[in-house]
Amino acid sequence: MMRALLTSLMLLTLITTPALAEDTIKLGAMFDLSGRAAFIGTPTRLVAEMVVEKINAEGGINGRKIELIIADTNADPAKTVSIVKKFIHKDRVVAIIGPTMTDTGMAVKKVVDAGKTPIFMTVGGDPVIMGGKYGPYAWVFKSPQRSSTAVERLFVYLKEKGLTKIALLSAADGFGKDGVHWMAELAPKYGIEIIARESFGTRDTDMTAQLTNVKRGKPQALVAWTIGPAGSIIAKNTVQLGIDLPLFQCHGLPDPKYIELAGTASEGNRMPSTKLMVADQLPDSDPQKPVIREFITMYRDKGYDKQFPINTHSGYAWDAIMIVADAIRKAGTDQEALRQAIEDTTGYVGISGIYTITPEDHNGLGVDSMVMVQVKNGVFTMAE
Known part of the structure; x- marks a missing residue:
């Protein structure tokens, strides 16, 4: 009797354990939440949570929900390395989103390459997706413009x-x-x-x-x-x-915070920016306009804009997670297949531009994804 019971329990375990393992898709997400770039990292986390909530509410990815595991890099490269190792070896994430800064991004290139885990960074600098003396980049992608x-x-x-x-x-x-x-x-x-x-x-x-x-x-x-x-x-x-x-x-400074800190000295200043900063001035024919409008509506409905007004960084986590999610739909969670699917991204219409990623370009945005903006009467407008 006892042997039969044990046999039944073992069979039940064999049946249910895979189902539990397949219950969620784990994504690691690390941002500078308490370091010198927390003013970017904190709202980026909110956007990451917002887009995951949207995907899960719409049925998840092939019927599976995304589980976001969040960590604070504290602008510390050594801490960021530890976080990535935990994501890969303990949490067993499918992919990683973040970090916030170029320096912390550079610190983990070799780690994700060794761990064969795709990472979609939200950093500004190009070296994270450059090879040669900058280290391997096969597993590294980034959503902000180069x-x-x-x-x-x-x-x-x-x-x-x-x-x-x-x-x-x-x-x-x-x-x-x-x-x-x-x-x-x-x-x-x-x-x-x-x-x-x-x-x-x-x-x-x-x-x-x-x-x-x-x-x-x-x-x-x-x-x-x-x-x-x-x-x-x-x-x-x-x-x-x-x-x-x-x-x-x-392109890192189109942000109402810049105008707040610089005051009247910001008047007339110009800079390259994502189209997000001048959404209302985009022609209706622009394919990004409805995507950007949806994002702005969701962001404001959450009340995030009261503490963190929308800036050029706001869409980076949205685009990164959306591209990864789309790749998982196509290729599943095998990490090599997922990496390849991300690299095959073509024509994804995002907040920051229309992405076409290639083996040579792990960003996928061109000069036409950016506009020149200027501060006029205390707000950002298209540059004259």
Whole structure:
């Protein structure tokens, strides 16, 4: 009798354990929730939760719900490595979303490659999806535009306006260095001359020395490449020094917070941006417009905009998770098949652009995915 009972229990276990294992699809999600980029990471987490809620409410992926396992990177590369190892070896996630910063993204490239786990990053810098000296990238994808794409969009605009002599101020972090690299490489192609360069620490609170130095070169325009409060400090210092030159920021700063911090010094500042920042000005023929409108409606219905107004970063987690979810629908959860399906993404209409990913380009967005915006009367509008 006891043997029969044990046999029955063993059979039941064999039948039910796979069903339990297949119950949810685990995605790891890591963002800077308490570090220096928490102002980006925290709302990115909210968007990640929002899009997963939407997918699950619509039936999940092939009948299975997504389970989001969230972690705080704290802007710490070593901590980020530990999180990724936990995601892969303990949580057994199918894929990973995040992190927030280029430096933390770079720290985990080799880890995800060794663990054969796709990661869709929400970082700005290009090195995360570059090979050679930057390390393997076969398992790494990213949703924000490449820095090189943003530089090209900026240079097209500068050339159109006849602003060919620029001074560059950049943050001394991975993101800033990436911007400097691409501006130096692409400037000759667009007839742009970088006549002065200065760098600064991401936590510096005054850039008057750097601005004074670049002013001596008599540039036609200033370009700043950084995220966070440093950009607004540059804007205010430029006004304080009476430097009457157009100021251009990078694609990481189209954010109402920038206007709030810089105040009136932000007026007239221009920068490359996703279309999200000027959704109401898009023509109805733009295929992204209905997608962006749906996102904005959901975001506002959640009340997130009261604390975290929509900015150019807002759609990155949405696009990353949507692309991964679509790949899982097509290929299942075998990680090599999933990686290949992500890499085969073609024509996905997202918040930040229309993605066509290839083996050579693990971002999939072109210059046409970006617009130039400017601050006018305290809000972002299409640049004139």
